[in-house]
Amino acid sequence: MIKMIVVDIDGTIYNKRKINDIDKKAIADAQANGLLFTIATGRSVRNIQPITKELALENFDVPIIGHNGCQLYKFHKNGTFEIIYDCNFEKAEADQLFALARQHKVHIYAYSCNPDIAYLTNASNPMFVPFAIASKRKSYTYNEKTFHLSPVSKLIVFGKKAKMIAFRKDVVALGFPTFSFSQTTNARQNIEVVPKGVNKAKGIEFVAKQFNIKPEEIMFFGDGENDVDALKWVGVGVAMGNAKPEVQKHANKVTDTVFNAGVGQEINKVLKLHKKHNQK
Numbered sequence: 001m002i003k004m005i006v007v008d009i010d011g012t013i014y015n016k017r018k019i020n021d022i023d024k025k026a027i028a029d030a031q032a033n034g035l036l037f038t039i040a041t042g043r044s045v046r047n048i049q050p051i052t053k054e055l056a057l058e059n060f061d062v063p064i065i066g067h068n069g070c071q072l073y074k075f076h077k078n079g080t081f082e083i084i085y086d087c088n089f090e091k092a093e094a095d096q097l098f099a100l101a102r103q104h105k106v107h108i109y110a111y112s113c114n115p116d117i118a119y120l121t122n123a124s125n126p127m128f129v130p131f132a133i134a135s136k137r138k139s140y141t142y143n144e145k146t147f148h149l150s151p152v153s154k155l156i157v158f159g160k161k162a163k164m165i166a167f168r169k170d171v172v173a174l175g176f177p178t179f180s181f182s183q184t185t186n187a188r189q190n191i192e193v194v195p196k197g198v199n200k201a202k203g204i205e206f207v208a209k210q211f212n213i214k215p216e217e218i219m220f221f222g223d224g225e226n227d228v229d230a231l232k233w234v235g236v237g238v239a240m241g242n243a244k245p246e247v248q249k250h251a252n253k254v255t256d257t258v259f260n261a262g263v264g265q266e267i268n269k270v271l272k273l274h275k276k277h278n279q280k
Protein backbone atom coordinates (compact mmCIF):
# COMPACT_ATOMS: atom_id res chain seq x y z
CA MET A 1 0.00 0.00 0.00
CA ILE A 2 1.09 3.55 -0.73
CA LYS A 3 2.06 5.44 2.44
CA MET A 4 3.77 8.52 0.98
CA ILE A 5 3.08 10.68 -2.08
CA VAL A 6 5.76 12.94 -3.54
CA VAL A 7 5.20 15.42 -6.37
CA ASP A 8 7.30 17.63 -8.57
CA ILE A 9 5.99 21.19 -9.02
CA ASP A 10 6.47 22.70 -12.48
CA GLY A 11 4.72 20.77 -15.21
CA THR A 12 3.31 18.33 -12.65
CA ILE A 13 0.95 20.24 -10.36
CA TYR A 14 1.81 23.79 -11.37
CA ASN A 15 0.70 25.22 -14.72
CA LYS A 16 0.20 28.82 -15.81
CA ARG A 17 1.03 30.01 -12.29
CA LYS A 18 -1.67 28.02 -10.54
CA ILE A 19 -2.57 24.60 -9.18
CA ASN A 20 -5.71 22.84 -10.37
CA ASP A 21 -8.42 22.63 -7.68
CA ILE A 22 -8.75 18.88 -8.35
CA ASP A 23 -5.07 18.43 -7.48
CA LYS A 24 -5.44 20.56 -4.34
CA LYS A 25 -8.41 18.58 -3.07
CA ALA A 26 -6.81 15.20 -3.79
CA ILE A 27 -3.63 16.20 -1.97
CA ALA A 28 -5.64 17.46 1.00
CA ASP A 29 -7.72 14.26 1.04
CA ALA A 30 -4.58 12.12 0.93
CA GLN A 31 -3.20 13.85 4.01
CA ALA A 32 -6.55 13.64 5.78
CA ASN A 33 -6.46 9.88 5.19
CA GLY A 34 -3.06 9.52 6.82
CA LEU A 35 -0.76 9.52 3.79
CA LEU A 36 2.43 11.52 4.06
CA PHE A 37 2.90 14.14 1.38
CA THR A 38 5.90 16.13 0.26
CA ILE A 39 7.40 17.97 -2.70
CA ALA A 40 10.59 17.21 -4.67
CA THR A 41 11.54 20.05 -6.98
CA GLY A 42 14.43 21.85 -8.61
CA ARG A 43 13.20 25.09 -7.07
CA SER A 44 14.94 26.89 -4.23
CA VAL A 45 13.34 27.41 -0.85
CA ARG A 46 11.73 30.81 -1.42
CA ASN A 47 10.18 29.65 -4.69
CA ILE A 48 8.75 26.60 -2.91
CA GLN A 49 7.09 28.48 -0.07
CA PRO A 50 4.22 29.95 -2.15
CA ILE A 51 3.37 26.43 -3.36
CA THR A 52 3.24 25.01 0.17
CA LYS A 53 0.93 27.86 1.15
CA GLU A 54 -1.34 27.31 -1.85
CA LEU A 55 -1.57 23.62 -0.99
CA ALA A 56 -2.19 24.52 2.68
CA LEU A 57 0.29 21.88 3.82
CA GLU A 58 -0.09 21.35 7.54
CA ASN A 59 2.31 18.51 8.43
CA PHE A 60 5.43 20.55 9.10
CA ASP A 61 7.34 17.44 10.23
CA VAL A 62 7.72 16.21 6.64
CA PRO A 63 10.75 17.82 4.94
CA ILE A 64 10.46 19.42 1.51
CA ILE A 65 13.07 18.50 -1.12
CA GLY A 66 14.58 21.35 -3.14
CA HIS A 67 17.41 21.98 -5.62
CA ASN A 68 16.84 18.53 -7.15
CA GLY A 69 17.87 16.86 -3.91
CA CYS A 70 20.70 19.22 -2.93
CA GLN A 71 18.71 20.69 -0.05
CA LEU A 72 15.91 19.65 2.31
CA TYR A 73 13.82 22.14 4.24
CA LYS A 74 11.48 22.21 7.17
CA PHE A 75 8.89 24.96 7.08
CA HIS A 76 7.34 26.33 10.26
CA LYS A 77 3.84 27.62 10.93
CA ASN A 78 5.18 31.16 11.49
CA GLY A 79 6.50 31.27 7.89
CA THR A 80 10.16 30.67 8.70
CA PHE A 81 12.19 27.72 7.47
CA GLU A 82 15.36 25.83 8.23
CA ILE A 83 17.71 23.92 5.95
CA ILE A 84 18.11 20.47 7.49
CA TYR A 85 20.35 18.98 4.79
CA ASP A 86 22.45 20.35 1.98
CA CYS A 87 24.99 19.12 -0.52
CA ASN A 88 27.34 21.35 -2.44
CA PHE A 89 30.13 21.45 -4.99
CA GLU A 90 33.70 21.41 -3.76
CA LYS A 91 35.49 24.67 -4.54
CA ALA A 92 37.67 22.98 -7.17
CA GLU A 93 34.54 21.63 -8.87
CA ALA A 94 32.81 25.01 -8.87
CA ASP A 95 35.98 26.64 -10.22
CA GLN A 96 36.11 24.05 -13.01
CA LEU A 97 32.45 24.53 -14.00
CA PHE A 98 32.63 28.32 -14.05
CA ALA A 99 35.84 28.12 -16.12
CA LEU A 100 34.11 25.79 -18.58
CA ALA A 101 31.15 28.16 -18.85
CA ARG A 102 33.45 31.07 -19.67
CA GLN A 103 35.35 28.91 -22.14
CA HIS A 104 32.14 27.96 -23.98
CA LYS A 105 30.69 31.47 -23.57
CA VAL A 106 27.55 30.35 -21.74
CA HIS A 107 26.02 31.86 -18.62
CA ILE A 108 25.65 30.54 -15.06
CA TYR A 109 23.26 31.52 -12.32
CA ALA A 110 24.41 29.53 -9.28
CA TYR A 111 22.42 29.03 -6.11
CA SER A 112 24.55 28.79 -3.00
CA CYS A 113 23.78 26.90 0.22
CA ASN A 114 22.98 30.28 1.77
CA PRO A 115 19.43 31.24 0.62
CA ASP A 116 20.48 34.89 0.42
CA ILE A 117 23.44 34.48 -1.94
CA ALA A 118 23.84 33.59 -5.64
CA TYR A 119 26.86 33.51 -7.95
CA LEU A 120 26.96 34.56 -11.59
CA THR A 121 29.47 34.40 -14.42
CA ASN A 122 29.02 38.17 -14.62
CA ALA A 123 26.90 39.95 -12.00
CA SER A 124 26.61 43.08 -14.16
CA ASN A 125 24.88 41.23 -17.00
CA PRO A 126 21.21 42.38 -17.17
CA MET A 127 20.02 38.95 -18.38
CA PHE A 128 20.37 37.72 -14.78
CA VAL A 129 17.89 40.25 -13.36
CA PRO A 130 14.83 37.93 -13.62
CA PHE A 131 16.67 35.22 -11.67
CA ALA A 132 17.68 37.68 -8.97
CA ILE A 133 14.12 38.94 -8.60
CA ALA A 134 12.65 35.44 -8.44
CA SER A 135 15.20 34.03 -6.00
CA LYS A 136 15.45 37.15 -3.80
CA ARG A 137 19.19 36.58 -3.49
CA LYS A 138 22.08 39.04 -3.60
CA SER A 139 24.22 38.26 -6.64
CA TYR A 140 28.00 38.13 -6.86
CA THR A 141 30.33 37.43 -9.76
CA TYR A 142 32.00 34.11 -8.94
CA ASN A 143 35.75 34.54 -8.44
CA GLU A 144 38.53 34.11 -5.89
CA LYS A 145 37.29 37.10 -3.90
CA THR A 146 33.70 35.90 -3.51
CA PHE A 147 33.67 32.07 -3.44
CA HIS A 148 34.14 31.99 0.35
CA LEU A 149 30.73 33.60 0.99
CA SER A 150 28.87 30.28 0.66
CA PRO A 151 29.40 26.92 -1.11
CA VAL A 152 27.72 26.49 -4.50
CA SER A 153 24.65 24.21 -4.40
CA LYS A 154 23.16 24.14 -7.91
CA LEU A 155 23.84 25.74 -11.29
CA ILE A 156 21.44 26.99 -13.92
CA VAL A 157 23.28 27.32 -17.22
CA PHE A 158 21.94 28.87 -20.39
CA GLY A 159 23.14 30.12 -23.74
CA LYS A 160 23.01 29.53 -27.48
CA LYS A 161 22.12 25.99 -28.50
CA ALA A 162 25.41 24.94 -30.11
CA LYS A 163 27.45 26.31 -27.22
CA MET A 164 25.17 24.65 -24.65
CA ILE A 165 25.45 21.26 -26.37
CA ALA A 166 29.25 21.48 -26.21
CA PHE A 167 29.21 22.68 -22.59
CA ARG A 168 26.83 19.94 -21.48
CA LYS A 169 28.95 17.27 -23.15
CA ASP A 170 32.01 18.43 -21.20
CA VAL A 171 30.09 18.61 -17.90
CA VAL A 172 28.66 15.11 -18.33
CA ALA A 173 32.16 13.82 -19.11
CA LEU A 174 33.27 15.17 -15.73
CA GLY A 175 30.55 13.12 -14.03
CA PHE A 176 28.14 15.86 -12.96
CA PRO A 177 24.39 15.17 -13.28
CA THR A 178 22.70 17.53 -15.75
CA PHE A 179 18.98 18.09 -16.37
CA SER A 180 16.93 20.14 -18.77
CA PHE A 181 15.69 23.19 -16.90
CA SER A 182 11.91 22.77 -16.65
CA GLN A 183 11.03 26.42 -15.99
CA THR A 184 12.26 27.71 -19.36
CA THR A 185 10.54 27.84 -22.72
CA ASN A 186 13.33 26.02 -24.58
CA ALA A 187 14.83 23.47 -22.21
CA ARG A 188 17.23 22.15 -24.83
CA GLN A 189 19.28 25.32 -24.43
CA ASN A 190 19.13 25.51 -20.63
CA ILE A 191 20.30 22.98 -18.07
CA GLU A 192 20.70 22.49 -14.35
CA VAL A 193 23.88 20.99 -12.92
CA VAL A 194 24.08 19.47 -9.44
CA PRO A 195 26.88 17.87 -7.39
CA LYS A 196 27.92 14.32 -8.14
CA GLY A 197 25.59 11.68 -6.68
CA VAL A 198 22.73 14.14 -6.12
CA ASN A 199 19.19 13.67 -7.44
CA LYS A 200 15.59 13.73 -6.25
CA ALA A 201 15.66 10.02 -5.42
CA LYS A 202 18.33 10.67 -2.79
CA GLY A 203 16.19 13.39 -1.25
CA ILE A 204 13.11 11.17 -1.19
CA GLU A 205 15.14 8.37 0.37
CA PHE A 206 16.27 10.75 3.13
CA VAL A 207 12.66 11.65 3.96
CA ALA A 208 11.41 8.06 3.71
CA LYS A 209 13.99 6.81 6.21
CA GLN A 210 12.80 9.36 8.77
CA PHE A 211 9.35 7.75 8.70
CA ASN A 212 10.44 4.12 8.14
CA ILE A 213 8.79 4.04 4.72
CA LYS A 214 10.02 1.63 2.06
CA PRO A 215 10.53 2.64 -1.59
CA GLU A 216 7.66 0.35 -2.67
CA GLU A 217 5.33 2.33 -0.38
CA ILE A 218 6.02 5.61 -2.21
CA MET A 219 4.30 7.14 -5.24
CA PHE A 220 6.13 9.90 -7.10
CA PHE A 221 4.85 12.19 -9.86
CA GLY A 222 7.15 13.98 -12.32
CA ASP A 223 7.50 15.29 -15.86
CA GLY A 224 11.13 16.20 -16.49
CA GLU A 225 14.65 14.86 -16.87
CA ASN A 226 15.35 15.69 -13.23
CA ASP A 227 12.52 13.32 -12.22
CA VAL A 228 13.84 10.17 -13.89
CA ASP A 229 15.93 8.92 -10.94
CA ALA A 230 12.97 9.30 -8.60
CA LEU A 231 10.54 7.68 -11.05
CA LYS A 232 12.80 4.63 -11.15
CA TRP A 233 13.55 4.49 -7.40
CA VAL A 234 10.05 4.60 -5.90
CA GLY A 235 7.55 1.74 -5.92
CA VAL A 236 5.13 3.60 -8.19
CA GLY A 237 6.64 6.17 -10.51
CA VAL A 238 4.00 8.17 -12.35
CA ALA A 239 4.96 10.30 -15.35
CA MET A 240 2.71 13.11 -16.47
CA GLY A 241 0.89 12.90 -19.79
CA ASN A 242 2.73 16.06 -20.84
CA ALA A 243 6.16 14.54 -20.11
CA LYS A 244 8.43 13.65 -23.01
CA PRO A 245 8.56 9.97 -24.10
CA GLU A 246 12.13 9.65 -22.82
CA VAL A 247 10.83 10.48 -19.33
CA GLN A 248 7.63 8.44 -19.56
CA LYS A 249 9.53 5.25 -20.45
CA HIS A 250 11.04 5.19 -16.94
CA ALA A 251 7.68 5.32 -15.14
CA ASN A 252 5.42 2.51 -13.96
CA LYS A 253 2.46 4.36 -15.37
CA VAL A 254 1.51 7.54 -17.21
CA THR A 255 -1.32 9.68 -15.91
CA ASP A 256 -3.20 12.55 -17.54
CA THR A 257 -1.53 15.91 -18.20
CA VAL A 258 -0.94 18.72 -15.73
CA PHE A 259 -3.64 20.64 -17.62
CA ASN A 260 -6.21 17.96 -16.68
CA ALA A 261 -5.08 17.40 -13.08
CA GLY A 262 -3.34 14.10 -13.75
CA VAL A 263 -1.91 14.07 -10.22
CA GLY A 264 -5.32 14.48 -8.61
CA GLN A 265 -6.82 11.78 -10.78
CA GLU A 266 -4.17 9.25 -9.77
CA ILE A 267 -4.25 10.15 -6.07
CA ASN A 268 -8.01 9.63 -6.04
CA LYS A 269 -7.45 6.10 -7.37
CA VAL A 270 -5.02 5.46 -4.51
CA LEU A 271 -7.54 6.74 -1.97
CA LYS A 272 -10.22 4.40 -3.33
CA LEU A 273 -7.87 1.45 -2.86
CA HIS A 274 -7.13 2.57 0.69
CA LYS A 275 -10.82 2.76 1.50
CA LYS A 276 -11.44 -0.73 0.12
CA HIS A 277 -8.50 -2.06 2.13
CA ASN A 278 -9.75 -0.43 5.34
CA GLN A 279 -13.24 -1.84 4.86
CA LYS A 280 -11.96 -5.43 4.86
